[in-house]
Amino acid sequence: MSVVGLVLTVLMVLVAPLAQVLLVNRSPWGGPDLVVLAVVWLALARGPVWGCVAGLVAGLAADVTPPADGTVGRTALVLSVTGLLVGRLRDGGRPYEGASAGRPLLVGGLGAALGTVLQVAAAVALGDEPWRSALAGPPAAPSSWAALTLAWTVALGAVVGARAARRRSSESTPSPVGPRRV
Amino acid sequence: MRRALVLLVLAASVLLVVIDRAVTPLAPVREAGASVYGAVQSAVGTAARAFGGEERLRELERENAALRARLLSSGTRSVARLGVPAGHQGVAAHVVGLGRGQSVTIDAGASSGVDRDVTVLNADGLVGKVAWAGASTASVSLITDAGSSIGARMAGSGELGVVTGVPGEGLRLSLFDPNAPLAVGDQVVTLGSAGGRPYVAGVPIGTVAALESAPGAATRTALVRPAARLSALALVAVIVPRPER
Numbered sequence: 492m493s494v495v496g497l498v499l500t501v502l503m504v505l506v507a508p509l510a511q512v513l514l515v516n517r518s519p520w521g522g523p524d525l526v527v528l529a530v531v532w533l534a535l536a537r538g539p540v541w542g543c544v545a546g547l548v549a550g551l552a553a554d555v556t557p558p559a560d561g562t563v564g565r566t567a568l569v570l571s572v573t574g575l576l577v578g579r580l581r582d583g584g585r586p587y588e589g590a591s592a593g594r595p596l597l598v599g600g601l602g603a604a605l606g607t608v609l610q611v612a613a614a615v616a617l618g619d620e621p622w623r624s625a626l627a628g629p630p631a632a633p634s635s636w637a638a639l640t641l642a643w644t645v646a647l648g649a650v651v652g653a654r655a656a657r658r659r660s661s662e663s664t665p666s667p668v669g670p671r672r673v
Numbered sequence: 674m675r676r677a678l679v680l681l682v683l684a685a686s687v688l689l690v691v692i693d694r695a696v697t698p699l700a701p702v703r704e705a706g707a708s709v710y711g712a713v714q715s716a717v718g719t720a721a722r723a724f725g726g727e728e729r730l731r732e733l734e735r736e737n738a739a740l741r742a743r744l745l746s747s748g749t750r751s752v753a754r755l756g757v758p759a760g761h762q763g764v765a766a767h768v769v770g771l772g773r774g775q776s777v778t779i780d781a782g783a784s785s786g787v788d789r790d791v792t793v794l795n796a797d798g799l800v801g802k803v804a805w806a807g808a809s810t811a812s813v814s815l816i817t818d819a820g821s822s823i824g825a826r827m828a829g830s831g832e833l834g835v836v837t838g839v840p841g842e843g844l845r846l847s848l849f850d851p852n853a854p855l856a857v858g859d860q861v862v863t864l865g866s867a868g869g870r871p872y873v874a875g876v877p878i879g880t881v882a883a884l885e886s887a888p889g890a891a892t893r894t895a896l897v898r899p900a901a902r903l904s905a906l907a908l909v910a911v912i913v914p915r916p917e918r
Contacts, residue, residue: 516771555706558772558812563699564689624819627840629771631904
């Protein structure tokens with residue numbers, strides 16, 4: 492893992508919540524949850540441990556980006572679990588070479604859906620907001636905001652999964668062989 | 674080793690939630706986030722507005738906010754007498770970020786005198802109240818937020834009621850008198866809180882859009898369309914307590 496790669500990774504995780512607040516939430520057609528996508532991408536590209544750490548960092552950043560005023564650590568908890576599960580799902584089957592091409596798509600989409608749904612569930616469960624307002628979205632959003640966000644995120648999550656898989660199979664350095672104990 | 678790291682990460686996030694909910698609110702963490710991310714949001718907002726005579730625009734906006742506050746305090750509107758408590762002033766701010774719920778970020782904070790629970794309005798009417806003020810940015814919870822409830826008065830009849838936020842729909846007005854006259858198109862203004870916080874008196878909230886009739890109900894309810902266009906907010910004014918000199 493190169494230094495440039497590390498810097499880009501950190502940058503992506505820290506900039507995602509900002510881009511969400513500045514750009515995506517202004518869209519009248521809804522939009523993807525960039526923070527979830529960043530975590531899914533890292534989990535698929537680098538495995539469960541990276542996914543878990545990225546989920547903690549990205550989620551905490553999303554929790555303290557104004558105007559967020561929910562419980563601090565709520566998104567961090569949800570996304571670290573999501574990153575861990577996505578990474579485990581990636582490693583659960585055979586390696587990608589020779590495996591079905593649909594698997595990374597599926598895992599990416601599934602992880603994106605999981606992250607999006609769990610965030611709403613956590614907001615409601617912790618009593619930060621009633622479920623109706625958790626589903627209503629930003630002021631500029633249409634009334635079906637939650638469904639739109641889910642659709643956007645799952646579609647792009649599948650794309651991210653395919654990209655990550657292609658990247659991994661083209662990496663020249665073989666991944667360390669051995670039982671993965673996570 | 675790796676298992677330990679994963680467990681550590683999960684434990685850390687659970688601990689954050691528990692501390693913030695049960696022990697003590699993690700205000701320092703929030704403030705750090707607000708100062709870093711808020712500064713970037715303000716900078717991006719400023720850069721986006723920096724096409725054209727920004728300086729002159731700033732001047733006009735400041736004047737605009739001051740005039741609006743003075744207008745509110747003079748009671749020259751045709752609606753009920755508008756009252757800004759003595760010793761309050763208007764601060765101009767821009768909406769620079771949108772949250773995922775009914776909340777927005779504005780680029781004025783404690784350094785301009787913005788405090789929590791003060792009125793935020795624009796030229797059309799009431800926008801919301803400041804939920805949390807950082808150093809240079811503040812989070813505003815809009816009037817359509819689920820937790821919002823505003824003491825209201827009908828502009829014509831003077832009947833009293835409460836306006837609550839209904840996320841995704843708008844506002845719901847409940848009049849205390851079940852037999853009060855109410856018609857579509859009636860104007861609703863704020864009743865005003867003690868000391869003008871969170872809401873000053875006489876700011877337009879919205880107009881009645883549809884009556885809801887529930888037979889035998891103890892209150893008269895109606896759906897209200899907000900006067901301010903909450904989906905396209907740009908310039909707002911915050912009514913803040915004047916700093917003691």
